[in-house]
Amino acid sequence: MSGKIGYLSGLSAEEQVAQHYADDGHVILSRRWRGRGGEIDLVAQKSGEVIFVEVKKSGSHARAAERLSQRQLVRIYQSAEDYLGHMAGGTDTPCRVDVALLDSLGQIDILPNVMCA
Numbered sequence: 001m002s003g004k005i006g007y008l009s010g011l012s013a014e015e016q017v018a019q020h021y022a023d024d025g026h027v028i029l030s031r032r033w034r035g036r037g038g039e040i041d042l043v044a045q046k047s048g049e050v051i052f053v054e055v056k057k058s059g060s061h062a063r064a065a066e067r068l069s070q071r072q073l074v075r076i077y078q079s080a081e082d083y084l085g086h087m088a089g090g091t092d093t094p095c096r097v098d099v100a101l102l103d104s105l106g107q108i109d110i111l112p113n114v115m116c117a
Helices: 003-023 061-066 070-085
Strands: 027-035 038-046 049-057 095-102 108-111
Touching: 003 027, 003 038, 003 049, 003 095, 003 108, 027 070, 038 070, 049 061, 049 070, 061 095, 070 095
Parallel strands: 049 095
Antiparallel strands: 027 038, 038 049, 095 108
16 A cells, blocks of 8 residues: 555554554553654553554554564654653653554554563
8 A cells, every 4th residue: 555545544543543542541642753763653641651552554463563673663662762751750651662453354453562572
């Protein structure tokens, strides 16, 4: 997928995931936040923990997961560090990085705390 269709598909996937987190009691702090490493799709918070979410959409969850590279995770981590630098607790703020996988049926699978996996 490329161009405008890909862009709109990505926005739709991010909106579905944001709603999933909101339904679970999270507050969405930012969407498409840009830091020194790149963009973070969603930033959510619940019970004092900040969750940085990378959204991946494909025909299946397995295909979506294959689209996430180690290099991309490093960039997300760098941007998350920037984001935390703007928070009162700084880098001592409890946080994690999740990957949200969407398949062609709109099913969401959350891989929590991928930086520690």
